[in-house]
Amino acid sequence: MTIKIFIVDDHYMIIEGIRSLLQHEAGLEWMGHAMNADSCLAFLEKQRPDVLFMDVNLPDQSGIELCLLVKKMYPKIHIIGLSSFNQYSFIQKMLHNGASGYVLKNATKKELLEAIDTIMEGKTYISKEVEANINISKNIGTPLITRREKEVLVLISDGLTNSEIAVKLFVSTTTVDTHRKNLLAKFDVKNTAALIRMAAQYQII
């Protein structure tokens, strides 16, 4: 039984890279690629791969959302998250949304084959490099902020004051102030400057 492989990624070189690494592998069948979420979904309407490599960042829709969608519609498809960044928040979200694995875009052929084997057995594959980072991230702790907190954070970084944010979000200034306090606490910083720098580093803004 051959394992059917499909990939959705907007980077042509990654598609070619993975294809080049896997195409002639025994037991694998290369079904092709899509370069955005829409064409990926269109493809899945007609054909079903066993393994779907999915870029976390797609042009039309985030891979994180697409992952949830695909898993809901076709639960049998095993999804492997694909990203240049070893970023805990992405990995966490992909796995939460049903991905069975996560590999970086600098993975070797050996790693890819290992990933495919592992997830076809129903297990979860996380490359060692990523795993190490998860532990670090858990320790350092990328703050888990809520939707509303993120909204506020973005508006703060836009240069708005509490009262301006309050007007924009139709809430009281004290509410905004509370969100702000929580953000400072979650990021463990003592003022806005440090908050914004960390948010930028974590790529939240």
Added chain:
Amino acid sequence: MTIKIFIVDDHYMIIEGIRSLLQHEAGLEWMGHAMNADSCLAFLEKQRPDVLFMDVNLPDQSGIELCLLVKKMYPKIHIIGLSSFNQYSFIQKMLHNGASGYVLKNATKKELLEAIDTIMEGKTYISKEVEANINISKNIGTPLITRREKEVLVLISDGLTNSEIAVKLFVSTTTVDTHRKNLLAKFDVKNTAALIRMAAQYQII
């Protein structure tokens, strides 16, 4: 006459991707790859490609520095910068350090061939996508800040208050305040939050 191609990139898939796109192209000779600056330099001691694709981010040394080094030692090699990010500061630095071109990692085969042709004619190749971004970046204009202002900016982003910065720099708090005011004016923002976000975007901090 065949054009000899070499690549230095730590992402295996990018290497394979480019190889897959170019390897069987008439007139091109694929020399191989290096995955870090050191092995790239070691390779160049023995062989000389005509075109060298160079990742901006390498594990042991930044591609920006490597570019300068390679150009100094082997001026005849044409370097094409390679990056996932359409970031003006990188592009600018690569070109300043002698690169002849800059392409993104989602380039198509056509684009790569165009890039190679263009730079072999001695011209500079910048993909349209990147070019558009350069113009935007130039218009927005990274503010010209002084040494001292940058010092203050970094300390602000560390979360220090004016008085803490004053102690650290052995100056009065009013001095720090003045620098801060000048920073706000130069970045054309009205508070610290927006200042830090811009500084992060411009990669000043």
Added chain:
DNA sequence: TAGGCAATCCCCTAAAAACAGGATTTTTAA
């Protein structure tokens, strides 16, 4: 050698953010 710029310092006021310590109501997820 004069003008420009960087770096330093000062005063004052108003606005904003940080700190403290609450409370209530919705949502969400186990």
Added chain:
DNA sequence: TTAAAAATCCTGTTTTTAGGGGATTGCCTA
């Protein structure tokens, strides 16, 4: 369905920034 989490609101006080004015020194260069 129920407990936890998120979102909302409040009253205070203190600290820090922002905005408005200045001024002096020293260095570089046109």
